[in-house]
Amino acid sequence: MKTVIYKAFTLMELVLVIVVVGILSALVIPRLERNAILEASNQIVSHIRYTQHLAMMDNKFNANDATWFKSRWTIAFNNGNSWRYDVFQDKNHDGAVSDIGEVAKDPQNPNRVLSSGFTGAADSVLSKKMNLGNKFGVTGVVFGGSCAGTTGISFDEKGRPMLQVSTAGGATNPVDRMITGNDDCTIAINNDDGKRAVITIRPETGYVSAVNPTNP
Known part of the structure; x- marks a missing residue:
């Protein structure tokens, strides 16, 4: 009579498989919890740095144009039906983005x-990511410190933060500095989750950083 041998996992092997699957799941499956204010602040910091980079690579000086500085690269925020922002150069000096160029x-x-x-x-x-309200639930963008009362930042060819050049009441000459002395410029961002992040821009260097989001 032929003996039939049945093969199966031992209890120890089953436990080991379950443990391994659990570890892999924790590493592979993305976390569902989203920190929207952190994502928003990181994006803005990245785009401020990019604006600074563009300004340093694209010197706007023009001896034949007394208002050449108004074409400097700028990052500007506005609140229509939601908070949003643009990175642009105001070529025609009309104070806003006029065309895709x-x-x-x-x-x-x-x-x-x-x-x-x-x-x-x-x-x-x-x-779509430039619409902070729709993308990240941002409900407030407030400039403070040495740039209180403004809504944007321009950079010169040395990467220094300057008064926003594309709005009424902004820079009137190429040496108008937004940040003076040792005073930092701050940008506070609030969202509909009650979280707050603060972005800081240093004088002279224009170095930008963000603090960890907190409850206001």
Whole structure:
């Protein structure tokens, strides 16, 4: 009579498999909890640095134009139906984004620009992430410190933070500094979760950093 041998996992082997699967799941499966204010502040910091980089690579000096400095690269925030911002150069000095040729291309997607919208813009070229309200639930953007009362920052060819050049009441000459002395510029961001993050921009160097988001 032929003996049939049945093979099976031992209890120890089953426990080991369950433990390994649990560890792999913890490493592979993304966390569902989202820190929107951290994502927003990191994105803004990255785009401030990018604006500074563009300004340093693109010297706007023009001896034949007394208002050449108004074309400096700028990051500007506004609140229509939600908080949003643009990275642009005001070529025609009209105080706003006028056409796609004034807006920076998205370095992560060259087919799109770093703007959430302007007159005549096609949706296919805009970046939804620039709409802070819709993307991250941002409900407030407040400039403080040495840049209190402003809504944007321009940079000169040395990467220094300057008064925003594209708005009324902004810079009136090429040496108008936004940050003076040792005073920092701060940008406080609040969102609908009650969280707050503060971005700091240093004088002279324009070094930008963000603190960990906290409850206000």
